[in-house]
Amino acid sequence: MDYRKQFFVSPGKKIDLGKIDPSETGGHASVEAAQPEIQKHVARMDELQALLYADGNQSLLVVLQALDAAGKDGVVRHLFSGMNPQGTRVFGFKQPSAEEAAHDFLWRAHQRTPAKGEVVVFNRSHYEDVLVVRVHKLVPEAVWSRRYELIKDFEKLLVQNGTRILKFFLHISPEEQLARFKQRLDDPARNWKISEADYSERALWSDYTEAYEDALARTSSKDAPWYVIPANHKWFRNLAISQIIADSMDEMGLKLPPTRVDLDAVARKYHAAAAEQKKAEGKAGKNGKNDKPR
Numbered sequence: 061m062d063y064r065k066q067f068f069v070s071p072g073k074k075i076d077l078g079k080i081d082p083s084e085t086g087g088h089a090s091v092e093a094a095q096p097e098i099q100k101h102v103a104r105m106d107e108l109q110a111l112l113y114a115d116g117n118q119s120l121l122v123v124l125q126a127l128d129a130a131g132k133d134g135v136v137r138h139l140f141s142g143m144n145p146q147g148t149r150v151f152g153f154k155q156p157s158a159e160e161a162a163h164d165f166l167w168r169a170h171q172r173t174p175a176k177g178e179v180v181v182f183n184r185s186h187y188e189d190v191l192v193v194r195v196h197k198l199v200p201e202a203v204w205s206r207r208y209e210l211i212k213d214f215e216k217l218l219v220q221n222g223t224r225i226l227k228f229f230l231h232i233s234p235e236e237q238l239a240r241f242k243q244r245l246d247d248p249a250r251n252w253k254i255s256e257a258d259y260s261e262r263a264l265w266s267d268y269t270e271a272y273e274d275a276l277a278r279t280s281s282k283d284a285p286w287y288v289i290p291a292n293h294k295w296f297r298n299l300a301i302s303q304i305i306a307d308s309m310d311e312m313g314l315k316l317p318p319t320r321v322d323l324d325a326v327a328r329k330y331h332a333a334a335a336e337q338k339k340a341e342g343k344a345g346k347n348g349k350n351d352k353p354r
Contacts (some may be wrong), residue, residue, distance in 0.1 A: 061086050061087070062307075063287070063299075063300040063303050063304050064303075064307060066086075067287040067288050067290075067304075068285055068286075068287055069277060069280040069285065069286040069287065069288060070277075071277075071280045071281050071282070072277060072278070073277055074273065074277050075273050075277055077231060077272065077273055077288070078269070080231060080288055080290065082231045082232050082233045082236065082290045082292040083233070083236075083290060083292040083293065084290035084296065085290075085293055085296045086296060086299065086300065088296065088299070090295075091293075091295035094295050094296065095295070097303075098295065098298050098299050101299070101302035101303050101305075102138075102139055102142060102302050103142075104306040104309075104310070105139065105140075105142075105302060105305055105306050105309065106143055106144075108310065108314055109143045109144060109147060109148065109179050109309075110147075111314035111316060112147065112177060112178075112179065112309070112312070113144060113146065113177045113178070114177075114316055114317055115177065115314055115315060115316070115317055116176050116177035116317070117176055117177075117222060118177075118222045118224065118314070119173075119174035119175060119176050119178050119179070119180070119222060119223045119224070120174060120178075120179045120180070120223070120226070120305075120309065120312075121173060121174055121180050121182065121223050121226070122179070122180070122181045122182070122226050122228070122305065123182045123185045123226070123227040123228065124136070124182065124184070124185075124228055124230065125184060125185060125191075125227070125229050125230070126229060126231075126232070127232065127237065127261070127262075127268055128237065128255075128258050128261060129237050129240040129244075129258070130231070130232045130237070130291050131230055131232075131291055131294055131297055133183065134294055134297075134298075135228075135230070135297065135301060136150055136181055136183060138298050139298060139301060139302050139305070140179070140181060143179060147177055148178070148179045148180075148181075149172075149174070149178065149179075149181070150180070150181045150183060151180065151181070151182055151183065152183040152184060153168070153169075153183070153184040153185055153186075153188055154184075156168065165186065165189040165207065165210075166186055166189075166210065166211070166214050168186075169182070169185060169186035169214075170214070173218055173223065174223060186211060186214070187275055187279075189204065189207055190204050190207050190208060190211070190271070190274075190275050191268065191271045194271045195264055195267045195268055195271055208274075208275070208278040208279055211279050212279055212281065215279075215283075215284040216283070216284075218284075219283045224308060224309070224312055225283065225284040225285075226285065226304065226305060226308055227279075227280075227284065227285065227287065228286075228287050228301055228304075229276060229287070229288050229289065230289050230291040230297060231288050231289060231290055231291055232291045232292050233292055234262070234265055236291075237262065238262075241254075241258060241259075276288065287300075287304060
């Protein structure tokens with residue numbers, strides 16, 4: 061199954077999240093049935109990231125957005141932990157600092173975009189400025205409504221500079237969210253994740269749904285696509301996202317860069333150094349035999 065086609069948000073086409081089943085499993089019966097496929101995709105991601113880093117001509121930006129407890133941290137942990145840390149960065153976007161708030165709303169995001177050869181994951185992102193600010197009326201509608209086009213222009217700039225952009229909305233049901241809130245409450249190892257805002261934000265579910273539906277439809281494009289990922293089942297979430305990322309990276313034409321040195325000349329230097337090292341070791345061995353205890 062091609063999840064890029066199945067979960068792609070068509071640009072400009074209004075979507076109804078209520079009609080998308082967050083418990084979709086793509087025909088897989090269980091995590092055990094899906095696990096080999098997940099492992100295959102994650103291994104491909106790791107291999108392709110190594111080529112991306114070596115090549116140094118392109119980059120990848122992965123955007124994760126969701127309501128609370130949908131699994132953004134889990135996606136990062138399960139799908140990106142095998143990548144080379146030298147070429148991978150993850151940024152979590154929280155409430156803007158005083159310095160960030162003093163600049164335009166895209167300033168903090170632009171500073172964290174990937175350099176050539178890098179994979180960068182945004183755990184929340186610049187989209188908070190058409191979601192949270194809209195729902196909580198932090199700026200007038202005349203302000204946030206203009207930001208869709210500014211975001212599209214910003215992402216076009218990144219694409220023109222060689223960045224592949226993949227954006228994922230992790231879609232869960234209110235019932236599943238509440239079940240995960242209970243897990244946080246019952247498990248001492250997860251207590252630190254609990255926030256009073258979890259429940260005040262949950263009360264705004266319909267407002268957030270409307271804000272997401274508008275943002276997804278108005279900012280999805282062929283070069284910076286949005287995907288709505290059913291996320292009630294964590295394993296299926298990981299399967300769909302890993303397949304989409306691996307298939308998209310496959311299309312980037314990544315390959316090892318050409319050798320930048322004269323291999324024959326370097327080989328001659330190596331053999332000369334190896335011969336010198338062997339000669340030095342031979343002398344050291346002879347001297348050791350002559351050093352008899354007195």
